[in-house]
Amino acid sequence: MRDFLIKKLRDVKALRLDLSRPLAVEKVRSMGHLTARERIATLLDPDSEVEFGSIAARDNDGEWVPESGGVDFVGTIDGRPVITSSTDYTDRGGGYGAARLEHLISLAHQQRWPVAFFVDGGGSR
Secondary structure, eight states, X not given: OHHHHHHHHHHHHHHTSGGGOHHHHHHHHHTTOOOHHHHHHHHXXXXXXXXXXXXXXXXXXXXXXXXXXXXXXXXXXXXXXXXXXXXXXXXGGGOXXXXXXXXXXXXXXXXXXXXXXXXXXXXXX
């Protein structure tokens, strides 16, 4: 059972990666834009980024609904820790909710780290 759950977790995480969404990535690039993950990679020190929350979900009247619309990372800029988030236009128009923003800002406040947001989407939901 444990191995099954670990595999399922890895499979769900893999579905969120750009490699699993080639058509969406091509659409973004055809417009001359970077993907959400690429935008963050240009900001953070190489090999410092750690994505979190990629499988976060909320309960919507008993239904598991993946939190989406963007990607969130902890990394460093010039060796200093920072939280970054980027909306992802290819995922629900890049809109994400107030609870997600509140969580990111609260985490940054607790750690006393700056937050950098990249916004390329349809707004909040």
